[in-house]
Amino acid sequence: MKRILTYGTFDMLHEGHINLLRRAKALGDYLVVGLSTDEFNKIKNKKAYFPYEKRKLILESIRYVDLVIPEESWEQKIDDIKKYNIDIVVMGSDWSGSDKFECLREYAEVIYLPRTKGISTTKIKRNCGELLRVSGN
Ligand code: C2G
Numbered sequence: 001m002k003r004i005l006t007y008g009t010f011d012m013l014h015e016g017h018i019n020l021l022r023r024a025k026a027l028g029d030y031l032v033v034g035l036s037t038d039e040f041n042k043i044k045n046k047k048a049y050f051p052y053e054k055r056k057l058i059l060e061s062i063r064y065v066d067l068v069i070p071e072e073s074w075e076q077k078i079d080d081i082k083k084y085n086i087d088i089v090v091m092g093s094d095w096s097g098s099d100k101f102e103c104l105r106e107y108a109e110v111i112y113l114p115r116t117k118g119i120s121t122t123k124i125k126r127n128c129g130e131l132l133r134v135s136g137n
Pocket residue numbers: 007008009010011016017020036046071090091092093094095114115116117118119120
């Protein structure tokens with residue numbers, strides 16, 4: 001039973017998130033997702049459109065996801081690896097080489113997967129804003 005762990009805000013879920021979750025799960029048998037809380041997003045300077053509980057509800061409905069836990073700090077990751085017996089920590093390549101994940105290598109394997117090009121929550125929000133402006137709403 002190989003256990004995988006990933007983290008993120010997963011706001012306005014899109015195919016980039018799904019591609020990450022699908023490939024992460026394919027590396028093992030059980031996928032734990034550390035979902036950034038609204039308070040932690042403030043620390044990350046990120047404002048999610050959907051609050052934590054709604055983002056959690058959506059993530060829990062995805063076939064690749066076995067457990068969603070709150071991500072409340074940068075520092076909790078080693079404890080999470082131990083608590084959930086994690087074998088591999090997986091993140092998108094935008095995190096590649098980050099000390100926030102490289103420091104985990106003595107506790108678990110760390111794998112960065114290529115980020116899905118052309119899609120992001122920021123891009124969705126921007127495009128929706130432009131659509132509203134064009135349509136005059
Ligand atoms: N992702 C991706 N392709 C995209 C967009 C996102 O592969 N087009 C990946 C990211 O690399 C990340 C995951 O999907 O691994 C979740 O993305 P975000 O919700 O943007 O997560 P982020 O804000 O990077 O939070 O402690 C780590 C942080 O909580 C990660």
